[in-house]
Amino acid sequence: MTRELLRVEQLHAGYGKAEVLAGLSLRAAQGSVVTVIGPNGAGKSTLLNALMGVLPARGRIAYDGRDLADVALEDRVALGMALVPETRALFGSMPVEDNLLLGTWRLRGRRPADEGLARVYGLFPRLKERRAQLAGTLSGGERQMLAIARALIGEPRLLMLDEPSLGLAPLIVKDIFETIGRLRETGVTILMVEQNARAALEVADYGYVLETGEIALEGPAAQLARDPRIVETYLGAGASRSDGRTA
Amino acid sequence: MQPAASSTGAASPRRSGLRTLLFGAFLASALLLPQLPVPDFWITQANYIGLYALVAMGLVLLTGVAGLTSFGQAAFVGIGAYTTAWLSTSVGLSPWLNLPIGLVLTCASALLLGWITLRMSGHYLPLATIAWCLALNYTMANMEWLGKFDGILGVPPIALAGVDFTDGRNIFYLIWGAALAGAIALINLLDSRAGRAIRSINGGVVMAEAMGISTFRYKVQVFVIAALLAAVSGWLFAHFQRTINPSPFGIKWGIEYLIMAVIGGVGTVWGAFAGAAVVKLIEDQLQVLLPQLTGTTGNFEIIVFGIALVLVLKYAPQGLWPFVSKWVPAPQRRRDWDDAPALPERARPAAGEPLLDVDTVRKQFGGLVAVNDVSFAIRAGEIVGLIGPNGAGKSTTFNLVTGVLTKSAGTVRFRGEDITALRSRQIARRGISRTFQHVRMMPGMTVLENVALGGYQRSRSGAIRAMLRLDRAEERQLFREAERQLARIGMAGQMHELAGNLALGRQRLMEIARALCTDPVLLLLDEPAAGLRHLEKQALADVLRQLKSEGMSLLLVEHDMDFVMNLTDRIVVMEFGTKLMEGTPAEVQASPAVRAAYLGTEH
Numbered sequence: 001m002t003r004e005l006l007r008v009e010q011l012h013a014g015y016g017k018a019e020v021l022a023g024l025s026l027r028a029a030q031g032s033v034v035t036v037i038g039p040n041g042a043g044k045s046t047l048l049n050a051l052m053g054v055l056p057a058r059g060r061i062a063y064d065g066r067d068l069a070d071v072a073l074e075d076r077v078a079l080g081m082a083l084v085p086e087t088r089a090l091f092g093s094m095p096v097e098d099n100l101l102l103g104t105w106r107l108r109g110r111r112p113a114d115e116g117l118a119r120v121y122g123l124f125p126r127l128k129e130r131r132a133q134l135a136g137t138l139s140g141g142e143r144q145m146l147a148i149a150r151a152l153i154g155e156p157r158l159l160m161l162d163e164p165s166l167g168l169a170p171l172i173v174k175d176i177f178e179t180i181g182r183l184r185e186t187g188v189t190i191l192m193v194e195q196n197a198r199a200a201l202e203v204a205d206y207g208y209v210l211e212t213g214e215i216a217l218e219g220p221a222a223q224l225a226r227d228p229r230i231v232e233t234y235l236g237a238g239a240s241r242s243d244g245r246t247a
Numbered sequence: 248m249q250p251a252a253s254s255t256g257a258a259s260p261r262r263s264g265l266r267t268l269l270f271g272a273f274l275a276s277a278l279l280l281p282q283l284p285v286p287d288f289w290i291t292q293a294n295y296i297g298l299y300a301l302v303a304m305g306l307v308l309l310t311g312v313a314g315l316t317s318f319g320q321a322a323f324v325g326i327g328a329y330t331t332a333w334l335s336t337s338v339g340l341s342p343w344l345n346l347p348i349g350l351v352l353t354c355a356s357a358l359l360l361g362w363i364t365l366r367m368s369g370h371y372l373p374l375a376t377i378a379w380c381l382a383l384n385y386t387m388a389n390m391e392w393l394g395k396f397d398g399i400l401g402v403p404p405i406a407l408a409g410v411d412f413t414d415g416r417n418i419f420y421l422i423w424g425a426a427l428a429g430a431i432a433l434i435n436l437l438d439s440r441a442g443r444a445i446r447s448i449n450g451g452v453v454m455a456e457a458m459g460i461s462t463f464r465y466k467v468q469v470f471v472i473a474a475l476l477a478a479v480s481g482w483l484f485a486h487f488q489r490t491i492n493p494s495p496f497g498i499k500w501g502i503e504y505l506i507m508a509v510i511g512g513v514g515t516v517w518g519a520f521a522g523a524a525v526v527k528l529i530e531d532q533l534q535v536l537l538p539q540l541t542g543t544t545g546n547f548e549i550i551v552f553g554i555a556l557v558l559v560l561k562y563a564p565q566g567l568w569p570f571v572s573k574w575v576p577a578p579q580r581r582r583d584w585d586d587a588p589a590l591p592e593r594a595r596p597a598a599g600e601p602l603l604d605v606d607t608v609r610k611q612f613g614g615l616v617a618v619n620d621v622s623f624a625i626r627a628g629e630i631v632g633l634i635g636p637n638g639a640g641k642s643t644t645f646n647l648v649t650g651v652l653t654k655s656a657g658t659v660r661f662r663g664e665d666i667t668a669l670r671s672r673q674i675a676r677r678g679i680s681r682t683f684q685h686v687r688m689m690p691g692m693t694v695l696e697n698v699a700l701g702g703y704q705r706s707r708s709g710a711i712r713a714m715l716r717l718d719r720a721e722e723r724q725l726f727r728e729a730e731r732q733l734a735r736i737g738m739a740g741q742m743h744e745l746a747g748n749l750a751l752g753r754q755r756l757m758e759i760a761r762a763l764c765t766d767p768v769l770l771l772l773d774e775p776a777a778g779l780r781h782l783e784k785q786a787l788a789d790v791l792r793q794l795k796s797e798g799m800s801l802l803l804v805e806h807d808m809d810f811v812m813n814l815t816d817r818i819v820v821m822e823f824g825t826k827l828m829e830g831t832p833a834e835v836q837a838s839p840a841v842r843a844a845y846l847g848t849e850h
Contacts, residue, residue: 015751016751017750017751018750018751018752018778039806039808039845040636040637040806041774041777041806041807163637165847166637166638167637167638169823173847194847195636195637195845195847196846196847197845197846197847198846198847199847200847212807230846231842231846234808234842234845234846235808235812235835235836235841235842235845236808236809236811236812236832236836237809237812239808239836239837
């Protein structure tokens, strides 16, 4: 079995008095693509924010065998964790390339920035075309690519993507997921939360289905994609009965 | 406070007795002070404290309660002082005639200034008040007829019933009488319909407007009230000092009044007294001490106050007064509204009557089409669900129907009337009420008071009636209605709790009670079941069915599909800002298009 990069046990997290995650456990093997799918409000973003240290959390998070309980957000970044937030969080009034250079902060001159730029431009040729353009003028799909590229340029070991398909038209979604599939070759481990179950399961190795703060289903992605119960978590009990087709 | 101490509040009489006792002791010592063999110095200090407190309590209302910052209060003090000084020396009018003239002038200038600046948000108001204070100060200092920098000398004392008001011990009663009357009026105001409306300004105007409140009107009102209190202080000041010049009305004092309010406690009226006392007493000590320490003279005290202000804002943002008042907890509101008459209710439409008609409504933010020509209709007595993946435009649609956002195109009709161009509060008055995706409430008000905010548009009493306590009968009606709506959702037991102490799910329920308190015909609920436990969700569903059976119509956005599917008559599904389909829950669950929208399509 391949080495485990991330192991989460009994994770509780939320906002003030409202607990969103109620004892969630999951794991991700080194170099794999793991997806957590689920409908609106299931707790997907909360999960990633808790793992990254943006939100306080109870439970055990082990990253590369190390307990992250007392590791601050910026130290988690230093350890090689990167989060691409749902909002993309780009600096709209800065050029594409400056946004990318911000992502090299973790390496702090240990490696020439040009090397990193060349690498991500190789992965995202579109960004190279637009390197001097202000990030705020990019299209939705290009913004998502820039956000991912900015995380990748810091050479993370664990890349966490929060709904990369959000707000994007179906054709662009296809594009983004193809890119995510290609990232597998770089060796980075990907933990991606998504609402778009079909597209996410197509690219992932393993999947978890999150429903109101708890893991409702899990399994190898190909197997999970055929599970009719997924429809119920999205559209309510009875949805899978109302027609015989699988999700 | 325990939720169990629900209706009568057994502990409250003793506590409120303590409060009354302390206030009585304070009043008695104020009455006696000038009669005691206290050195004149301290009487003068007390007079200044009373004068400053009058100005600072206006800032408590303006800044602490309504969240509007003004550095210009010293200018309004100046208008009150200069008006009476000039009229009584140059024209020879009685100070008693000058007071109303000064108040009218102040009111007019505050209205003009407020009308220009209060529509702006953010820091425009503080900046405008600084400019106003500087401009008025230079005007005073450069007018020949106002004595330029020397000011006006020989202002006559106030005359009343032969009492000698040149004596500090006598004018003490006027100053402190005015200050205490002002304080009581403000306390009365804050505990009233108008007061709740004023307090809601600080919670963001969207919620207040959705309850039918014209926030601009109340911003102007509090600005004028604060200015009038300052003008009264100025009037007293002129006749107390008997000579005035421009310097006490400059920007330095504008800032110092704000420091008083903040240090004392900008959230409570008594904080103004505490702040005025602390600042005045410390300032006197510092003016003696600091030159000795530094070896030079200068206004070093302002540095100390600057540091003190930073420390207070960092470590005690509510000021010093809460450290005093925590020993005397506020009494629970006495429940005296059982026999109050019910508030008027609007006529309900017959079941099945067309209610809401949303016709090709569109919203563009720049190039982004958030809602793309969406149409749907709701008939009276229906529960309609609005669902869709994240970012589909559901909340935007809510905001378009309720007038929080303006529509780029399309029309919305409600009971046959075109409400497309109406503002949020006008729509609320016609019987559409709503809750918010992110709870919008006043955490520092009790649950009951928050819900009573919903009854705003069903009642009439304004600020003046509230100050004079002429609004009590209507208040009892409002609280009766608020309690009734809370009981409906099973929260009557928590009505005296602070809303901010509730769990999130309960806060959402409280929003529903507040919306019900507006006497709506159509209720729009944005994720009402979020944060509720399973049993609470069932209870909520029962309440909503009950409302439906009483003829209420509902439109709800909700992510809990079991909740939506079991409750709604019809569902509108949105994706990418467009309407994907409309149908019964079973039709929606079976629709391949809806599945693709939620789960995505295979590539």
